[in-house]
Amino acid sequence: MIYIVILLSVIFLGLAAVVVSRMATVVKNANGPVEEGHIGMSNRINGALFMIFLVLSIIGFVWSFLYAKQFFLPEASTPHGRRTDFLFWLSMGIITVAFVITNALLFIFAWLYQYKEGRKAAYYPENHKLELIWTVIPAVVMAVMVFTGWRAWRDIMSEAPADAQVFEIVGKQFNWIVRYPGVDNNKLGAFNYKLIDSNNETGIDYTDEASFDDYVSTSELHIPVGRPVLLKIRARDVLHSVFIPHLRVKMDAVPGMPTRFWFTADKTTDEMRNITGNPNFGYEIACTEVCGQGHFSMRIRLIIEDEASYQAWCKEQKPLLSAVPELASRIPANLKSKAAKYLPAEETAAPADSVTASVITKGVKVASATLR
Amino acid sequence: MATESANPATVAHAAEHDHHEPQSFWRKYIFSEDHKTIAKQYLISGIIWSIIGISLSVMFRLQLGFPAMKLDFLRPILGGWIDETGKLDPDFYLALVTMHGTIMVFFVLTAGLSGTFSNFLIPLQVGARDMASGFLNMLSYWFFFIASMLMLWSLFIETGPASGGWVIYPPLSALPQAHKGSEFGMTLWLISMALFIVSQLLGGINYITTVINLRTRGMSFSKLPLTIWAFFLTAVLGLISFPVLLSAALLLIFDRSFGTSFYLSEIYIKGEALPNVGGSPILFQHLFWFLGHPEVYIVLLPALGMTSEIIATNSRKPIFGYRAMIASMMGIAFLAFIVWAHHMFVTGMNPFLGSIFMFLTLIIAVPSAVKAFNYITTLWRGNIRFTPAMLFSIGLVSFFISGGLTGLILGNSALDIQLHDTYFVVAHFHLVMGAASAFGLLAGVYHWFPKMFGRMLNEKLGYVHFWMTFIGIYLVFFPMHYIGIAGFPRRYYAFTSYDFTKNIFADMNAFISLAAIFTFAAQWIFIYNFVYSLIKGRKAPQNPWKSNTLEWTAPINPGHGNWVGEIPPVYRWAYDYSKPGAKDDFIPQNVPFSQTPESNLPHENELIGMEKEIEAQYLNDQFNQPH
Numbered sequence: 001m002i003y004i005v006i007l008l009s010v011i012f013l014g015l016a017a018v019v020v021s022r023m024a025t026v027v028k029n030a031n032g033p034v035e036e037g038h039i040g041m042s043n044r045i046n047g048a049l050f051m052i053f054l055v056l057s058i059i060g061f062v063w064s065f066l067y068a069k070q071f072f073l074p075e076a077s078t079p080h081g082r083r084t085d086f087l088f089w090l091s092m093g094i095i096t097v098a099f100v101i102t103n104a105l106l107f108i109f110a111w112l113y114q115y116k117e118g119r120k121a122a123y124y125p126e127n128h129k130l131e132l133i134w135t136v137i138p139a140v141v142m143a144v145m146v147f148t149g150w151r152a153w154r155d156i157m158s159e160a161p162a163d164a165q166v167f168e169i170v171g172k173q174f175n176w177i178v179r180y181p182g183v184d185n186n187k188l189g190a191f192n193y194k195l196i197d198s199n200n201e202t203g204i205d206y207t208d209e210a211s212f213d214d215y216v217s218t219s220e221l222h223i224p225v226g227r228p229v230l231l232k233i234r235a236r237d238v239l240h241s242v243f244i245p246h247l248r249v250k251m252d253a254v255p256g257m258p259t260r261f262w263f264t265a266d267k268t269t270d271e272m273r274n275i276t277g278n279p280n281f282g283y284e285i286a287c288t289e290v291c292g293q294g295h296f297s298m299r300i301r302l303i304i305e306d307e308a309s310y311q312a313w314c315k316e317q318k319p320l321l322s323a324v325p326e327l328a329s330r331i332p333a334n335l336k337s338k339a340a341k342y343l344p345a346e347e348t349a350a351p352a353d354s355v356t357a358s359v360i361t362k363g364v365k366v367a368s369a370t371l372r
Numbered sequence: 373m374a375t376e377s378a379n380p381a382t383v384a385h386a387a388e389h390d391h392h393e394p395q396s397f398w399r400k401y402i403f404s405e406d407h408k409t410i411a412k413q414y415l416i417s418g419i420i421w422s423i424i425g426i427s428l429s430v431m432f433r434l435q436l437g438f439p440a441m442k443l444d445f446l447r448p449i450l451g452g453w454i455d456e457t458g459k460l461d462p463d464f465y466l467a468l469v470t471m472h473g474t475i476m477v478f479f480v481l482t483a484g485l486s487g488t489f490s491n492f493l494i495p496l497q498v499g500a501r502d503m504a505s506g507f508l509n510m511l512s513y514w515f516f517f518i519a520s521m522l523m524l525w526s527l528f529i530e531t532g533p534a535s536g537g538w539v540i541y542p543p544l545s546a547l548p549q550a551h552k553g554s555e556f557g558m559t560l561w562l563i564s565m566a567l568f569i570v571s572q573l574l575g576g577i578n579y580i581t582t583v584i585n586l587r588t589r590g591m592s593f594s595k596l597p598l599t600i601w602a603f604f605l606t607a608v609l610g611l612i613s614f615p616v617l618l619s620a621a622l623l624l625i626f627d628r629s630f631g632t633s634f635y636l637s638e639i640y641i642k643g644e645a646l647p648n649v650g651g652s653p654i655l656f657q658h659l660f661w662f663l664g665h666p667e668v669y670i671v672l673l674p675a676l677g678m679t680s681e682i683i684a685t686n687s688r689k690p691i692f693g694y695r696a697m698i699a700s701m702m703g704i705a706f707l708a709f710i711v712w713a714h715h716m717f718v719t720g721m722n723p724f725l726g727s728i729f730m731f732l733t734l735i736i737a738v739p740s741a742v743k744a745f746n747y748i749t750t751l752w753r754g755n756i757r758f759t760p761a762m763l764f765s766i767g768l769v770s771f772f773i774s775g776g777l778t779g780l781i782l783g784n785s786a787l788d789i790q791l792h793d794t795y796f797v798v799a800h801f802h803l804v805m806g807a808a809s810a811f812g813l814l815a816g817v818y819h820w821f822p823k824m825f826g827r828m829l830n831e832k833l834g835y836v837h838f839w840m841t842f843i844g845i846y847l848v849f850f851p852m853h854y855i856g857i858a859g860f861p862r863r864y865y866a867f868t869s870y871d872f873t874k875n876i877f878a879d880m881n882a883f884i885s886l887a888a889i890f891t892f893a894a895q896w897i898f899i900y901n902f903v904y905s906l907i908k909g910r911k912a913p914q915n916p917w918k919s920n921t922l923e924w925t926a927p928i929n930p931g932h933g934n935w936v937g938e939i940p941p942v943y944r945w946a947y948d949y950s951k952p953g954a955k956d957d958f959i960p961q962n963v964p965f966s967q968t969p970e971s972n973l974p975h976e977n978e979l980i981g982m983e984k985e986i987e988a989q990y991l992n993d994q995f996n997q998p999h
Binding site for chain 1: 462463466536537541542543544547550551552636637638639640641643645649650651652653654687688689690691692693694695696718719720723726727730731734735737738741742744745746747748749751752753754755756757758763766769770773774777778780781784785786787789790791792793794831832835839842843846850851854857858859861862863864865866867869870871872876877880947949950951952957
């Protein structure tokens with residue numbers, strides 16, 4: 001690469017030198033008498049250059065597209081994504097036709113109708129019929145594009161199905177935190193930003209009993225394949241934006257205003273590894289709203305797996321309450337009994353010893369298994 | 373051909389404007405109230421700003437194209453922003469993209485383009501002695517100048533300039549603890565922009581008043597050149613939308629400094645939960661884009677207006693569909709106010725609003741398409757002279773089409789989900805708004821340089837400049853579409869953190885950077901040409917492009933008051949090129965129909981009777997009023 005860079009730099013420098021040396025001669029000749037109305041060689045050269053530009057740019061366009069195509073994202077892993085991809089390429093086809101025709105006409109006319117001695121341009125100030133035609137045609141084409149796009153938009157932004165699996169994703173400088181609805185009740189508990197601290201990064205509110213079994217992760221989000229998933233999106237400090245390129249998902253995370261996006265992923269990570277032929281393929285979640293210094297590296301992995309392995313993975317997870325028993329002090333007295341099973345021991349007791357902890361963890365597993 | 377017409381009315385009244393005393397150097401060149409001097413001040417400031425703005429983009433292109441490059445050689449300029457290992461600081465990378473955007477959009481393409489050509493051309497093309505208020509006009513420039521100085525200063529402070537993107541979305545921009553660029557640099561940005569808006573409003577009021585009140589006799593709205601229509605509508609757009617940005621900025625200043633919560637709610641940052649609740653960051657985005665979208669047309673419409681004039685003149689043909697062009701511009705100007713939320717499809721705004729704005733956005737494509745078709749038809753069966761201005765105008769139309777078409781995709785909210793804030797957007801708006809407007813600015817300079825400075829720019833250098841820039845810009849922005857389709861998000865310091873951006877398009881990014889450097893280098897040809905021609909350029913003839921508009925009837929170096937003696941009246945539209953039967957291929961606006969019986973169309977013969985009426989009209993001559 002670096003050699004190409006050097007080579008190109010040398011070429012550019014050479015070109016610059018040629019230009020500068022030409023400049024001197026050109027400028028010398030420039031002070032001659034005014035040649036009123038004289039239109040000479042340069043007009044023809046410029047006209048021809050437009051045609052050369054047209055031909056070369058079409059070649060460049062086709063070649064560069066064919067080259068770049070290999071790097072475009074693979075087929076979307078969500079039905080809505082395939083739908084928008086189809087609309088994208090359909091629209092792309094329409095505008096490419098318009099792009100080539102209009103640019104070609106522009107350059108061809110420039111070349112064709114360049115100045116010729118003695119010719120007089122046509123006095124052609126208006127043609128209402130023509131103008132009507134080219135107002136109506138774009139209007140109709142655009143109406144079709146808008147209508148198909150609108151239907152897709154309406155469906156994508158519709159309310160999530162009631163049985164959608166809910167996850168919460170919280171943006172902060174500079175990473176994502178995901179919160180799972182828990183090992184038992186599959187319900188996200190309430191949150192309050194004032195409760196955030198280093199132990200409780202998403203501000204889980206433990207006065208809500210649905211919170212007790214919630215667990216969090218900053219490294220990966222596991223979701224089941226083939227089931228509607230509802231992402232509840234929040235931001236803790238500044239704007240962020242959840243971007244899952246392979247799922248064609250994007251939605252801003254706004255402090256003080258939770259947002260949402262639902263989708264159904266239908267290719268597991270393993271399937272995508274086969275499709276892309278890349279054994280290390282992994283889904284990723286990125287940030288696309290500038291959020292400060294670390295904006296470019298807010299990566300969190302997304303693992304899409306089949307129902308069985310998703311459930312198995314869930315069962316291994318420990319509620320945040322179990323991992324950080326100090327949080328129990330926030331539980332109101334009347335709910336303490338319900339939280340007890342997630343806690344290592346009575347909260348008044350001394351720090352749990354390893355034996356009881358493992359027993360309780362086992363208990364949790366049993367409980368969740370029976371519930372499901 | 374000298375078009376100082378021997379209009380009897382002009383001769384009848386003797387030149388009576390020499391009662392102005394010679395002015396001191398300061399009043400004449402610095403604190404001048406003359407619209408031509410102010411226009412030149414704007415032009416020079418705009419050129420300086422564009423050099424700074426493009427240099428910043430070259431710096432971040434080095435980082436993006438050659439991530440491994442040691443940037444030690446930038447240390448003399450950037451100092452501590454280059455760390456010990458020769459890497460660009462990520463904070464300063466964001467500062468660079470932010471300041472590049474701010475400078476190019478506001479200081480170059482708004483002030484440099486509108487400020488220069490509205491000021492210069494409105495009085496000269498409508499036939500006025502000067503702007504309605506020379507004093508406000510002067511204030512407008514100097515407010516802009518102070519704004520410029522503050523913005524320039526912010527580049528050099530220790531915590532760096534504003535760096536949350538040119539859209540400065542809060543809370544990032546509101547919380548100094550969130551980001552280095554949200555400290556003093558942001559304060560300076562806001563104050564600078566507030567002053568800039570004041571400057572724009574003073575200018576805009578002046579443009580509107582001048583166009584409405586100070587047109588010469590016979591210059592009805594239906595005879596105005598399209599340039600003036602474009603400047604007029606631009607000024608209206610600015611006058612309505614800039615105050616909204618001012619309020620957005622003021623509320624942000626309150627949030628930053630006075631503890632209010634307009635944009636802040638439920639924030640926990642740096643180990644502390646802030647007390648602010650009830651605000652909405654989305655509110656800022658609505659206010660910002662209520663200016664931000666019209667702003668696109670504020671920079672583009674003047675370019676389109678000047679292009680209409682230049683393409684008609686150099687094709688030697690009337691602009692095709694004069695009325696359709698006006699109607700399109702009015703349509704664009706109106707629709708510009710009701711499409712802003714297409715920048716916000718995925719911000720969590722109500723999806724129903726998204727649907728509405730998608731429909732409105734795609735409607736705006738119709739007048740834009742009409743304009744493009746009209747330009748192409750104007751070339752058809754013309755007799756085209758490729759002056760540098762003409763080349764840049766054709767280039768503008770090409771960019772306008774190429775960049776505008778991708779707007780159809782981005783304006784479609786369903787497709788915007790994936791493409792929002794990727795390089796696809798960067799490619800789109802740089803072509804349609806950045807490059808197209810910049811080409812309008814360059815075309816304008818090449819076309820009106822003779823009127824501004826009485827000398828010609830060198831044409832050959834202009835050709836070289838055009839071809840290098842035209843090719844260079846396509847090489848920079850065309851590949852960005854591919855990068856965007858591959859999902860690369862914009863404003864990323866590096867693409868190494870993600871598998872989907874890692875190890876791909878490194879060569880494409882390097883290529884884009886090289887093309888950017890190449891394009892930047894080409895601009896020095898223009899700078900050289902500009903400076904050289906200013907001093908030693910060929911002397912301009914009276915009407916170098918054989919153009920119809922009124923400015924070419926003024927003296928080659930128009931003095932204070934523009935015309936010696938009375939201002940010529942106007943009898944016809946500005947586009948009588950190659951009229952059948954006429955002896956020349958152009959008939960200036962101030963030539964009455966009674967002098968051209970050989971080429972008059974039937975309805976125009978009827979207008980001959982109106983000429984006496986036009987000449988008898990009250991001339992709103994600013995110099996013949998009691999003062």
